[in-house]
Amino acid sequence: MKRDVIVIGGGVIGLMSAYYLTKSGRKVTIIDEGDITSNTSFGNAGMLSSFDKTPLSYPGVIAQTLKLMAKGESPAQLHFGLDWKLYRWLWKFMRNANETRMKKSMRLFEQYGQRSLDLYEQIISDENLDFDYHHDGLLMVYTEQNSFDLKVSHAQDTNRFEICDVAKTKEYLPSVNDKIKGSVLLKKNAHIDPQKVMEGMKKALKKLGVEFILNTKVTDVEFNNGKVISVITPKDSYEAQTFVMATGYQTLMAKKAKKDLVMTPAKGYSVTFKMPQELKPKMSTLFADMFIAFTPRKDTARITSKLELGTTNPEVVKKQIESIKTNFKRYTIPFEMEEQVEWCGFRPLTPNDMPLIGKDEDYDNLVYATGLGWLGMTFAPSIGESIANIIQKDDKSYKSFSGFYQ
Ligand SMILES: Cc1cc2nc3c(=O)[nH]c(=O)nc-3n(C[C@H](O)[C@H](O)[C@H](O)COP(=O)(O)OP(=O)(O)OC[C@H]3O[C@@H](n4cnc5c(N)ncnc54)[C@H](O)[C@@H]3O)c2cc1C
Incomplete structure (x- = not known):
């Protein structure tokens, strides 16, 4: 047939x-x-x-990634191997920045x-x-002063952006701590x-x-x-x-x-958990420098992160989950993550x-x-x-x- x-x-x-x-x-x-x-x-x-988010290959991405790597907060990880296609991909990535x-x-x-x-x-x-569709913006939270300042300098149109100091950020994201620099709400996202x-x-x-x-x-x-x-x-x-x-x-x-096809698998992880309702983010949130998303769901919340290149291992690697949690906890107040479900997947990048x-x-x-x-x-x-x-x-x-x- x-x-x-x-x-x-x-x-x-x-x-x-x-x-x-x-x-x-x-x-x-x-x-x-x-x-x-x-x-x-x-x-x-x-x-x-x-809306109002740069592609991954933006000007300055390499310097920023190296800086975060030195702090142990970089989401990116490269497994160097013999696959020349990955090097070709990286070369094209850099040329597009x-x-x-x-x-x-x-x-x-x-x-x-x-x-x-x-x-x-x-x-x-x-x-x-x-x-569970919400058209209420995306809150970009900054942990690096230079990237916050840069975003603020491009965020003057009040129809599209709301610039938030730490106190205002806490209204949208009650679980954040005082180490963050501030946030910018990208109003047009959902x-x-x-x-x-x-x-x-x-x-x-x-x-x-x-x-x-x-x-x-x-x-x-x-x-x-x-x-x-x-x-x-x-x-x-x-x-x-x-x-x-x-x-x-x-x-x-x-x-x-x-x-x-010039494309590479980019592995990422998520942890989904129950948490106190009053501490949940009010809208989807991205810790922009660390590329950690923190998103509310009806009964749970989810953190996602990591961009691992050069691997197709389908297993959830515990070390990566721990690294996401460690970085996340640096900028949030302590709270219980109950009934955690860990997951990984590959972006066709x-x-x-x-x-x-x-x-x-x-x-x-x-x-x-x-x-x-x-x-x-x-x-x-x-x-x-x-x-x-x-x-x-x-x-x-x-x-x-x-x-x-x-
Ligand atoms: C951690 C993480 C966070 C992300 N966050 C976001 C986000 O916030 N917003 C956003 O827009 N995107 C996000 N993405 C990206 C998004 O998830 C992907 O771009 C999207 O899911 C890709 O969809 P797809 O249909 O192309 O691939 P997939 O969802 O991978 O589906 C491909 C399907 O093809 C099937 N398949 C493959 N080969 C074969 C075969 N030979 N025979 C039969 N079936 C086959 C597989 O079983 C699979 O079901 C995220 C990704 C990750 C990893």
Whole structure:
């Protein structure tokens, strides 16, 4: 049986692509090697943070990272090895750390981020879903005076920013201590609970007739005459008109198509716990210098951090969890973190934070939907919509936001 569209990968990008393809009249099947309860799209911070935040490769990033490394507070860690692709990625990352690139990325972040917020609100209303969506800003808390001063110097527009001294910061984040320098509320950002997005989207897609083939890993791909014919799994092979590769940091399909994606897995961790309600952050919060997010959820709170490059070890490494907690506790008052759940996942990270979306050059029924790095939840609806437009309308406007074209 030949299917219509097969999406490989049921992370947030696969689910949103399936949603907009279904809405545009296609019959979609999702294949995932897991059961869609634990991928990167589940345990992340859930910040929808496309406004007024720089890309990871901003001017000065290397000096800042080295300074934090010396203090033992850097989120970044490199496992040096023999993989030349990681060195190539780092070289491109450093080349992108310039003012021109940063400004271009921030313009695109804003454009696609606003579209995503509009689409999140529409999905919530159309499908009657609860994503625990709050459009109440992102509080950037600074532990370094120079980075706080720099942010404040760019934060004069009161429609977009609120500059907070330590006392005001404590109103928004009662658990913070006096060692912080201050904070800036980025008013246009929002947040969701990623688990609710994933569970809600899965439910909505099932209702819309999307087929799920779970616990099934795609291990090979069959090509013929400029087309992908089928994807192969240990038990079966599945033919379709169109294939979408939404496999996050894993790139088997691209490799089979002999495409070398410039993307690296960047491992991150989260700890979810119960805490005193009155100490919970009032909105999503990021300790900007240490890249530690502290986000409120209905019954719990979550801290997430770390950017480990050069590893694909799927285990939660205790040392990394302890390092996150130690750094977090330096800037918070003591409180009990009860019923802790530890988690790790891999960001599909490109060197300039541009996603990899678009058709394969040689196989025009193979479409890539990956490379969302640390912003996958932020852009998921607009990426899903773009994927549907690429397939249905041969739309080209996405090219400005695709790492394949810059
Ligand atoms: C610690 C941390 C915090 C983060 N915080 C935020 C945040 O606050 N805001 C934000 O916007 N983003 C955040 N992110 C990034 C975000 O989580 C990712 O960008 C996003 O989840 C990527 O989604 P995805 O669908 O591309 O990949 P995934 O969620 O990884 O999904 C890919 C799926 O493909 C499947 N798959 C892979 N290979 C195969 C195969 N061969 N066969 C079958 N199935 C396969 C996998 O099982 C998986 O389910 C964070 C990430 C981390 C790690």
